[in-house]
Amino acid sequence: VDDGRPHPTAGDLGEHALIERVAPRFGPPAEGEVWSGDDTAAFRWPEGELLFTTDLMVEDVDFKLAYSSGFDVGWKLVAANASDIAAMGGRPWRAVASIALRPETEIAFVDALAEGMAALSNDLGLGLVGGDFSSGREISASVAMLGIASDRGPILRSGARIGDALCVTGTLGGAAGGLLVLEEQIVAPGSGERETLVAASQRPRPRVDEGQILADYAHAMIDLSDGLAVDLGHITEASGVGCEIELGAVPPHESLNWLCDKRPHTDPVSLAITGGEDFELLVCLDASDLSEARARLDDQGTSLTRIGVVTDGPARIGDRDLEDWRAEGWEHLHNR
Amino acid sequence: VDDGRPHPTAGDLGEHALIERVAPRFGPPAEGEVWSGDDTAAFRWPEGELLFTTDLMVEDVDFKLAYSSGFDVGWKLVAANASDIAAMGGRPWRAVASIALRPETEIAFVDALAEGMAALSNDLGLGLVGGDFSSGREISASVAMLGIASDRGPILRSGARIGDALCVTGTLGGAAGGLLVLEEQIVAPGSGERETLVAASQRPRPRVDEGQILADYAHAMIDLSDGLAVDLGHITEASGVGCEIELGAVPPHESLNWLCDKRPHTDPVSLAITGGEDFELLVCLDASDLSEARARLDDQGTSLTRIGVVTDGPARIGDRDLEDWRAEGWEHLHNR
Numbered sequence: 001v002d003d004g005r006p007h008p009t010a011g012d013l014g015e016h017a018l019i020e021r022v023a024p025r026f027g028p029p030a031e032g033e034v035w036s037g038d039d040t041a042a043f044r045w046p047e048g049e050l051l052f053t054t055d056l057m058v059e060d061v062d063f064k065l066a067y068s069s070g071f072d073v074g075w076k077l078v079a080a081n082a083s084d085i086a087a088m089g090g091r092p093w094r095a096v097a098s099i100a101l102r103p104e105t106e107i108a109f110v111d112a113l114a115e116g117m118a119a120l121s122n123d124l125g126l127g128l129v130g131g132d133f134s135s136g137r138e139i140s141a142s143v144a145m146l147g148i149a150s151d152r153g154p155i156l157r158s159g160a161r162i163g164d165a166l167c168v169t170g171t172l173g174g175a176a177g178g179l180l181v182l183e184e185q186i187v188a189p190g191s192g193e194r195e196t197l198v199a200a201s202q203r204p205r206p207r208v209d210e211g212q213i214l215a216d217y218a219h220a221m222i223d224l225s226d227g228l229a230v231d232l233g234h235i236t237e238a239s240g241v242g243c244e245i246e247l248g249a250v251p252p253h254e255s256l257n258w259l260c261d262k263r264p265h266t267d268p269v270s271l272a273i274t275g276g277e278d279f280e281l282l283v284c285l286d287a288s289d290l291s292e293a294r295a296r297l298d299d300q301g302t303s304l305t306r307i308g309v310v311t312d313g314p315a316r317i318g319d320r321d322l323e324d325w326r327a328e329g330w331e332h333l334h335n336r
Numbered sequence: 337v338d339d340g341r342p343h344p345t346a347g348d349l350g351e352h353a354l355i356e357r358v359a360p361r362f363g364p365p366a367e368g369e370v371w372s373g374d375d376t377a378a379f380r381w382p383e384g385e386l387l388f389t390t391d392l393m394v395e396d397v398d399f400k401l402a403y404s405s406g407f408d409v410g411w412k413l414v415a416a417n418a419s420d421i422a423a424m425g426g427r428p429w430r431a432v433a434s435i436a437l438r439p440e441t442e443i444a445f446v447d448a449l450a451e452g453m454a455a456l457s458n459d460l461g462l463g464l465v466g467g468d469f470s471s472g473r474e475i476s477a478s479v480a481m482l483g484i485a486s487d488r489g490p491i492l493r494s495g496a497r498i499g500d501a502l503c504v505t506g507t508l509g510g511a512a513g514g515l516l517v518l519e520e521q522i523v524a525p526g527s528g529e530r531e532t533l534v535a536a537s538q539r540p541r542p543r544v545d546e547g548q549i550l551a552d553y554a555h556a557m558i559d560l561s562d563g564l565a566v567d568l569g570h571i572t573e574a575s576g577v578g579c580e581i582e583l584g585a586v587p588p589h590e591s592l593n594w595l596c597d598k599r600p601h602t603d604p605v606s607l608a609i610t611g612g613e614d615f616e617l618l619v620c621l622d623a624s625d626l627s628e629a630r631a632r633l634d635d636q637g638t639s640l641t642r643i644g645v646v647t648d649g650p651a652r653i654g655d656r657d658l659e660d661w662r663a664e665g666w667e668h669l670h671n672r
Contacts, residue, residue, distance in 0.1 A: 034490060037574070039423040039558060040389035040483065042490035045381045052465060053376035054480055056434035058472040087375035098392035098434070098478035129388060136394040137474050142434035144390055144480030147376065154370060154378035222375060238373070 010110060011103030015133045021107070022114040026121065026128040033129070041129035043094065051147035051154060053084040059139040067182040070109040072202040074116025077143050080225065082124055083206035083279040085147030087223035089155040089215025092126040092208060095145040100136035113141070124208055150215040160220040160239035164284040164310040167293075169207050169214075169302050172228060173268060174200030174253030176275025186262055193258035200253060204279045210302050217285040217293045227276040229317065229325035235284065236315040236322070245308035247318035253278075273317060273325055284310055346446060347439030351469045357443070358450040362457065362464040369465070377465035379430065387483035387490060389420040395475040403518040406445040408538040410452025413479050416561065418460055419542035419615040421483030423559035425491040425551025428462040428544060431481040436472035449477070460544055486551040496556040496575035500620040500646040503629075505543050505550075505638050508564060509604060510536030510589030512611025522598055529594035536589060540615045546638050547617055553629045556620040563612040565653065565661035571620065572651040572658070581644035583654035589614075609653060609661055620646055 010018060019036060029035035033043040055077065057063055063073050082092045097117065101110065121128050126145070178201025180186070181194055188194045207223070214221060220239055222231050228250070236243055247269055256268035283304075285293060294304045308317075315322040346354060355372060365371035369379040391413065393399055399409050418428045433453065437446065457464050462481070514537025516522070517530055524530045543559070550557060556575055558567050564586070572579055588604035596602045619640075621629060630640045644653075651658040 034492065038490070038492050038494075039420040040387040040426075040490070042385050042387050042424060042485060044385050049378050049380050050482075051376040051378050052430060052432055052482070054432040054434045054466065054468050054478075056436060056468045056470045056478075058436050058470045058476075060473075061436075061471050084375040088378060090376075094388060096388055096390040096480050098390045098480070100392060100394050100397075100476055130390065132390050132392045132478070134392045134394045134476075135397050136476060137396075138472055140394075140436055140470075140472060140476055142390075142392075142468070142478050142480075144432050144434070144478075146386075146388070146482075149378060154374070154376070156370065156374050158374075 008107045009103060010101040010105040010107065010135065013107060018110060018133045019131070022110065025114050025118040029129070030127060035127065035129040036131070041094070041096065043129070046148060048151065049149035049153060051085050051088050051090045051149055053081055054142055054144040055080040055084065056140065056142040068202060070112030071116035073141065074113040075120050075203050077141050078117050078120040078126070079204045079206045079279060081143045081145040082126065082208055083223040083225065085145060086206050086208045086211030087221050087281060088147065089150045089152065089211050089218060089221060090147035091212060092124045093146050093148050094127045094129050095121070095143050096129060097131035098142045099131065100134045100140045102137065102139060103135050105139060150212055152215050155215050155218045155221040157220055157222050157235050157238035160235055160241050160284040160310050162241055162310055162312050163287070164219055165287040165290050165306050166243055166245065166308040166310060167283050167285065167290065167304050167306050168224070168251065168280050169210050169297065169304055170280045171251045171253040172224065172278050172280060173256055173272035173275040175204060175277040176271050177253060177256050177259045178202065180263065181259065184263070188262070193255040196255045197253070197259060201277065204277060206279050207281045207302065209300050210297055211281055213296045214281060214283050214293060217289040218283045220284040222282050224278045224280045224282055225276060228273045228282065229322060231282055233315065233322050233326060235282065242311040242313040242315045243308055244311055245317040249305065249307045251303070251305045274328060343442045343444060345439060345443065346437040346441040346471065349443060354446060354469045355467070358446065361450050361454040366463060371463065371465040372467070377430070377432065379465070382484060384487065385485035385489060387421050387424045387426045387485055389417055390478055390480040391416040391420070392476065392478040404538060406448030407452035409477065410449040411456050411539050413477050414453050414456040414462070415540045415542045415615060417479045417481040418462065418544055419559040419561065421481060422542050422544045422547030423557050423617060424483065425486045425488065425547050425554060425557060426483035427548060428460045429482050429484050430463045430465050431457070431479050432465060433467035434478045435467065436470045436476045438473065438475060439471050441475060486548055488551055491551050491554045491557040493556055493558050493571050493574035496571055496577050496620040496646045498577055498646055498648050499623070500555055501623040501626050501642050502579055502581065502644040502646060503619050503621065503626065503640050503642050504560070504587065504616050505546050505633065505640055506614070506616045507587045507589040508560065508614050508616060509592050509608035509611040511540060511613040512607050513589060513592050513595045514538065516599065517595065524598070529591040532591045533589070533595060537613065540613060542615050543617045543638065545636050546633055549632045550617060550619050550629060553621040553625040554619045558618050560614045560616045560618055561612060564609045564618065565658060567618055569651065569658050569662060571618065578647040578649040578651045579644055580647055581653040585641065585643045587639070587641045610664060
């Protein structure tokens with residue numbers, strides 16, 4: 001709603017006032033810890049190995065303000081980092097953020113960004129303990145996150161064994177479908193399907209509880225940020241193995257059929273294989289552990305689908321090499 | 337040297353090739369650790385509390401390519417973060433970086449950026465364990481760093497006690513002087529003074545060893561990133577105290593007299609009080625500990641100068657309130 005009054009901007013406030021404005025959303029600090037307001041945050045490490053990662057989102061590259069709210073951007077930034085922690089089988093613990101704002105960025109956007117970060121952080125039990133603001137010609141935001149590895153240590157990409165079952169959590173291609181809906185302005189008033197796809201794209205939920213359960217079984221694990229074809233390649237390359245994926249076993253997002261009715265020449269299975277940013281987990285485990293792992297994920301309301309097997313041959317999806325799928329993958333769709 | 341051949345750019349390589357290109361500069365991983373190449377880095381915490389901070393530098397706001405090389409930017413980004421760790425009395429340990437590059441950014445710049453980060457990281461014994469590249473319309477780089485607090489725990493801004501000696505390491509105003517030299521293109525062929533000031537601005541050395549020594553005595557400590565007037569205010573406000581600073585005791589950088597000859601109406605003491613980015617330490621300690629602390633810093637080749645005292649009165653520098661100094665401080669000089 002434009003009420004005719006000037007809206008305060010990032011340039012009006014400046015760095016220190018911005019920090020004072022957003023920090024309370026993320027506090028108070030946990031008992032005995034130092035969060036925002038000193039030279040650094042300070043805290044003890046509870047137990048286990050540290051996992052440490054960072055992810056950066058830049059305006060017009062990783063998000064567009066035409067269809068992403070500040071809340072969406074903040075949520076997704078925390079989600080992308082937490083998903084990397086989940087892919088190691090760990091639990092998100094503490095994070096810091098670096099945010100560049102255009103001087104004319106409205107404070108309402110900054111508030112929404114902080115609200116989105118805080119909403120998912122609180123859900124995950126993650127403490128956002130500090131950060132830094134600067135200005136720029138475009139908005140960019142990066143989060144660096146620490147996670148606690150499980151007792152079994154970090155689950156690497158390199159541990160896949162020949163004969164392992166290859167499984168994915170949830171369904172695939174929803175985020176890519178949602179992005180198509182937004183970029184091509186496919187409208188469908190009152191359509192739950194449309195909103196479901198958009199939410200998959202803008203408010204992904206990292207599989208944090210699932211990753212910790214799967215750490216009890218996983219030989220190798222990765223989160224699907226660049227799409228199945230690309231991320232599966234990271235596993236097979238790091239592990240020095242091949243794979244056979246059954247096309248019919250790959251679970252497309254349930255609302256992609258709706259999208260295919262609206263948009264000719266759209267193939268749900270192809271989107272499920274090449275679409276990025278679903279933040280589901282791809283895991284390699286003993287076939288004998290599959291039913292137990294599946295039962296425990298069922299209790300979380302999350303499916304675990306066996307899509308193929310690790311082999312000592314080439315890496316293939318259906319009757320095509322992984323490389324062919326990668327060539328038409330997410331990076332093209334994403335115009336990068 | 338322009339050899340007429342096209343220079344490869346960030347856009348030519350893309351994210352994965354960029355990571356593969358720069359990661360070897362920072363490896364191999366320490367024994368038993370995971371660094372670049374998986375979903376996150378993973379390592380054990382050696383001992384003591386964690387310090388966690390982040391700092392962001394944006395092109396044309398925090399640095400200008402007209403006078404900062406890629407090496408300078410990478411060096412200063414690590415320096416700014418390490419200085420925050422030093423100000424808590426800690427030791428830099430592990431870091432991750434998030435870098436946005438313009439697609440047309442030359443790979444030579446990326447190499448230099450990585451080289452600058454690696455040079456100071458190696459000096460400090462800091463492991464740069466992972467990172468993320470994206471693209472943007474301007475170059476921006478953020479580092480998130482973990483440090484190990486000393487046995488005495490983190491040294492906060494809030495611990496200053498009435499009667500404490502207020503001391504600074506090294507000399508002040510050199511970085512601001514160097515920035516003036518660069519921005520106003522003050523030339524002086526063969527002048528060691530000019531180069532000394534430029535180096536103070538572009539290649540600051542964080543006081544990491546000094547911070548760990550001072551942690552044995554400090555009641556409160558901060559690094560001088562925004563200038564003495566501003567950062568002293570952070571100490572007095574957080575501690576709920578005042579101070580008296582003697583103008584004549586503040587140690588200006590030794591090359592500022594040369595600058596004042598070249599540039600009318602420049603006052604070394606004023607630059608020393610308001611200039612930012614010296615990354616010296618400001619520390620509050622018992623006057624009775626001063627000689628021992630000073631002797632130990634002398635062994636490092638670093639001076640420790642008593643500039644004033646913590647009081648229960650107002651915060652003053654010379655015969656003016658701190659607020660008056662802040663109003664003409666670094667943020668104005670820096671056009672922010």
